[in-house]
Amino acid sequence: MTAQESHPERTPLPVKIVVAGGFAVGKSTFVKSISEIEPLTTEAVMTRASEGVDNTGVATEKKTTTVAMDFGRITLGDDLILYLFGTPGQDRFLFMWDDLIRGAIGAVVLVDTGRLSDSFLAVDYFERRGIPFVVAVNCFYGNAYHALEEVRDALAIEADVPIFYTDARMRDATKNTLLQLVQHALTRAVS
Amino acid sequence: MPAESRHGADDEPEEEADFGRRLIRPYAVTKGRTRPTRDIPIETLVRSNTSTVPPGLGAEEREILSLVSEPISVAEIAARRGLVLGVVRVLIADLVQSGMVETSEGWSRPQSSRSSTGAASEAPPAPHTHRELLERVLNGLQSL
Numbered sequence: 001m002t003a004q005e006s007h008p009e010r011t012p013l014p015v016k017i018v019v020a021g022g023f024a025v026g027k028s029t030f031v032k033s034i035s036e037i038e039p040l041t042t043e044a045v046m047t048r049a050s051e052g053v054d055n056t057g058v059a060t061e062k063k064t065t066t067v068a069m070d071f072g073r074i075t076l077g078d079d080l081i082l083y084l085f086g087t088p089g090q091d092r093f094l095f096m097w098d099d100l101i102r103g104a105i106g107a108v109v110l111v112d113t114g115r116l117s118d119s120f121l122a123v124d125y126f127e128r129r130g131i132p133f134v135v136a137v138n139c140f141y142g143n144a145y146h147a148l149e150e151v152r153d154a155l156a157i158e159a160d161v162p163i164f165y166t167d168a169r170m171r172d173a174t175k176n177t178l179l180q181l182v183q184h185a186l187t188r189a190v191s
Numbered sequence: 192m193p194a195e196s197r198h199g200a201d202d203e204p205e206e207e208a209d210f211g212r213r214l215i216r217p218y219a220v221t222k223g224r225t226r227p228t229r230d231i232p233i234e235t236l237v238r239s240n241t242s243t244v245p246p247g248l249g250a251e252e253r254e255i256l257s258l259v260s261e262p263i264s265v266a267e268i269a270a271r272r273g274l275v276l277g278v279v280r281v282l283i284a285d286l287v288q289s290g291m292v293e294t295s296e297g298w299s300r301p302q303s304s305r306s307s308t309g310a311a312s313e314a315p316p317a318p319h320t321h322r323e324l325l326e327r328v329l330n331g332l333q334s335l
Binding site for chain 1: 217218232233234235236238261262264266267269270271275276277295298299321322324325326327328329330331332333334335
């Protein structure tokens with residue numbers, strides 16, 4: 001493995017998809033169901049001046065927060081490596097999303113119909129930025145409590161945004177979810 | 192403290208500013224530098240470009256080099272080495288600068304548009320290129 005003038009080694013390209021949704025909706029399960037590696041966690045440290053409410057009055061106080069993000073990997077053929085990144089779940093980590101979403105193919109918004117409002121943040125975020133996304137309604141036990149069109153209405157998503165059921169535990173369902181997203185991104189890239 | 196930043200039902204509680212287990216502050220290994228000398232997206236692949244490790248190279252840089260004989264992402268390097276993302280970005284930018292590693296930012300750029308400054312562009316690829324890439328991803332997923 002010596003350094004050579006030209007590189008016969010693999011030079012794959014990384015691509016990424018972001019998996020968003022409310023707390024405990026199944027993002028980690030989704031990533032794990034299809035990742036070729038045991039999902040890993042990477043941490044980012046954020047230091048910023050603390051704002052308002054819990055500030056004891058010391059204006060220069062800094063707050064340091066560790067944000068953890070789970071991710072998995074899927075090798076596609078010889079020359080592509082797809083990474084799936086789960087977003088940190090809370091509003092206060094939204095600023096991390098900009099870093100995560102940059103250059104991404106698009107996003108999967110996982111939805112738990114029992115807690116639809118948990119998905120508002122993600123839907124709003126991707127809509128505002130014009131990032132292709134699909135809404136995957138996670139049915140852990142094969143139970144859909146809401147019809148898909150009801151969910152579409154409740155989330156107020158556009159008619160062209162794909163919405164469908166998935167099961168985050170099942171590799172095939174996850175694969176299908178990713179396919180739908182890429183297909184949707186492709187449609188958007190054409191028009 | 193809710194455990195929400197580590198999403199998933201079976202996740203451990205989040206740690207906030209728990210530097211105790213690392214013994215040193217995360218950015219100590221970068222001598223306090225928090226900004227890498229180039230833009231390095233989280234999924235950027237890194238591969239070793241050298242078979243020799245110069246004496247005097249820091250322990251963390253050595254550890255990174257030992258991981259990248261095959262291309263792996265910045266996120267994986269951070270996770271496997273237990274370093275925070277920002278630190279790994281700074282260290283990798285240094286290693287790129289000294290020519291010891293190469294990244295997918297470099298090898299994915301068309302030859303004609305490789306800039307001599309090395310400043311990685313944040314701009315998305317040209318539409319037709321992006322489309323082509325999406326088609327390759329689609330094909331790849333289909334054959335899983």
